[in-house]
Amino acid sequence: MRGARGVAPARRLPVVPSLRETTADAPAPVRAVSNALSQWIGQLGAVWVEGQVTQFTRRPGLNTVFVTLRDPVAEVSVQATCARSLFDSLNPPLVEGASVVMHARPSFYAGNGSLSLAASDIRMVGLGELLARLERRRQLLAAEGLFDPARKRRLPFLPGCVGLVTAPGSAAERDVLDNARRRWPAVRFTPTYAAMQGPRSALEVIEAVERLDRDPDVDVIIVARGGGSVEDLLPFSDEGLVRAVHAVRTPVVSAIGHEPDSPLLDLVADVRASTPTDAAKLVVPDVAEELRGVTVARDRLRAGLARLLDREQAALDAVRSRPALADPRGLVDDRLAEVDDLRRRARRALGHGLDRAADNLDHQRARVRSLSPLETLRRGYAVLQDDAGHVVTSVEGVETGRPVSVRVADGRVLATTTGTQPDPTEEHS
Numbered sequence: 001m002r003g004a005r006g007v008a009p010a011r012r013l014p015v016v017p018s019l020r021e022t023t024a025d026a027p028a029p030v031r032a033v034s035n036a037l038s039q040w041i042g043q044l045g046a047v048w049v050e051g052q053v054t055q056f057t058r059r060p061g062l063n064t065v066f067v068t069l070r071d072p073v074a075e076v077s078v079q080a081t082c083a084r085s086l087f088d089s090l091n092p093p094l095v096e097g098a099s100v101v102m103h104a105r106p107s108f109y110a111g112n113g114s115l116s117l118a119a120s121d122i123r124m125v126g127l128g129e130l131l132a133r134l135e136r137r138r139q140l141l142a143a144e145g146l147f148d149p150a151r152k153r154r155l156p157f158l159p160g161c162v163g164l165v166t167a168p169g170s171a172a173e174r175d176v177l178d179n180a181r182r183r184w185p186a187v188r189f190t191p192t193y194a195a196m197q198g199p200r201s202a203l204e205v206i207e208a209v210e211r212l213d214r215d216p217d218v219d220v221i222i223v224a225r226g227g228g229s230v231e232d233l234l235p236f237s238d239e240g241l242v243r244a245v246h247a248v249r250t251p252v253v254s255a256i257g258h259e260p261d262s263p264l265l266d267l268v269a270d271v272r273a274s275t276p277t278d279a280a281k282l283v284v285p286d287v288a289e290e291l292r293g294v295t296v297a298r299d300r301l302r303a304g305l306a307r308l309l310d311r312e313q314a315a316l317d318a319v320r321s322r323p324a325l326a327d328p329r330g331l332v333d334d335r336l337a338e339v340d341d342l343r344r345r346a347r348r349a350l351g352h353g354l355d356r357a358a359d360n361l362d363h364q365r366a367r368v369r370s371l372s373p374l375e376t377l378r379r380g381y382a383v384l385q386d387d388a389g390h391v392v393t394s395v396e397g398v399e400t401g402r403p404v405s406v407r408v409a410d411g412r413v414l415a416t417t418t419g420t421q422p423d424p425t426e427e428h429s
Contacts, residue, residue: 034110041108041115049117050101050125051078053094058084067094069102069117080104080117090122092135101125130230134237138264141239146246147267153251155271155283159219161188162283163212163250165205167196172224172255172276179280187284190218196225201235206244213248220283221248223265224255224276236263245269255279374409383407395420 019036022028051069054077058065065087070077080102087094094100101124104117124132141147162180166173173191180187192212194204205223212218223245225236235241236256245252245268254269255276266272273279324331369375377383384392387403398404398420406413 031110034108034113038108038110041106044106046103046105046120048101048103050099053096053098053100055096056087056094058087067119069100078115078117080119082119082122086119086122090124092132092139094122094124095131095135098131099125130234134264137237137239138267141242141264141268146242151246153270155251155253156219158184158285159187159283161190161215161217161219163215163218163221164189164191164224165194165208165212165221166191166224166276168193170196170224170226172196172226175276176222176224176255176280179277180284183281183286184284185287190215197228197232197235202238202241205235206241209241209244209248209252213250218250220251220253222253222255222273222276222279222283223269224279225257226276227258233257233263236265238264241265242268253279253283377407377409382413395422 019028019032049069051071053067054070055068056065057067063084064081065084067080067082068077069080082102100122102117102119103121104119106115106117108115138147145151164173164176166176177189180189190212192208194208195201196205209221209223212221223236225233233256236254242264245265251270252268253271253273254263254265255273255278256263256265258275271282273282319325373383383406385405385407386392386398387405392398392404398417400417400419402417404415404417406415
């Protein structure tokens with residue numbers, strides 16, 4: 001219903017009772033409780049809080065880093081946030097597991113009812129400071145190239161002798177020896193004992209590693225120790241030990257602590273083993289597995305050789321089954337038949353050629369004979385010659401009583417002229 005001027009009256013919110021006056025019939029809404037919690041928590045102001053960083057998240061595109069801070073004694077954790085610039089300015093960088101002290105202001109987000117700390121300053125203390133020093137040392141040594149993967153050496157497939165640096169009678173020694181000999185019973189070890197904890201641990205480990213490196217029989221060196229706290233594993237992050245392992249020529253396997261432990265020795269060693277048991281598996285092969293591999297390889301070789309022989313036998317059988325090899329005389333007989341046929345054809349061709357040549361010779365001879373004067377004489381003609389042998393072709397010049405010879409087909413007729421008689425037809429012509 002509108003007022004006199006056409007303007008609707010303002011909506012009146014229900015009256016929220018005080019939190020102290022709420023009843024089952026007059027409860028307070030969630031927003032009132034959330035706002036009250038936000039006001040109460042906001043009155044605390046900035047506080048210094050100590051805890052252990054269990055997780056941090058840096059989301060792309062956000063200027064806020066989310067950190068989970070856990071109480072090191074009780075199972076209590078709280079979410080904290082800080083500016084990315086503050087997080088990136090920490091040196092060394094913040095790592096999970098570090099103990100820190102934060103100067104933060106508690107805040108309650110009424111939207112989802114979550115409590116968080118907005119940190120304005122972060123400082124590492126206690127174990128966190130120790131981890132920070134180790135991180136700075138790691139960065140310096142990494143910058144020198146001591147952890148470069150390119151310098152890592154491959155372990156020998158079957159070392160003749162394995163050098164072992166560990167504490168005398170330790171569980172790590174038993175794990176390495178027992179597992180290695182179970183995998184390869186013939187493996188030989190040269191154990192060198194050193195303190196695995198305490199102020200002299202790093203120096204004794206350095207001496208043991210260098211002594212084994214000078215031994216020409218040692219093909220690989222294992223440095224093994226069981227698990228422990230960060231303080232117990234500090235000797236294996238000693239800068240002198242890291243540089244000594246980097247300088248040796250023999251491949252080094254680091255088997256310090258358990259899987260989560262990561263001393264600097266793991267980074268400089270050629271191979272990192274999660275446990276001493278894992279080191280034994282990495283150093284020597286499994287004899288049973290190798291025997292199976294040899295058996296499989298031998299079976300494959302035999303199968304391959306059998307396939308090769310079968311293929312060659314099939315090819316040989318195919319060659320032998322060809323007519324030329326099945327009956328070699330058949331090929332010779334075929335060639336002999338071809339030779340006989342060619343010989344007959346040659347004889348026929350030669351006979352035909354001789355016959356044609358003979359016919360041609362007879363024809364030419366007949367032509368020659370037909371052109372011969374003797375053939376003319378055989379037809380009844382004669383040649384008259386005077387006594388000087390000249391052929392008489394005219395009656396002129398023939399004297400009466402002179403001797404002449406008449407050449408006929410089968411000889412000569414000697415005669416004497418008794419007179420001449422000219423041919424009247426020649427005169428008229």
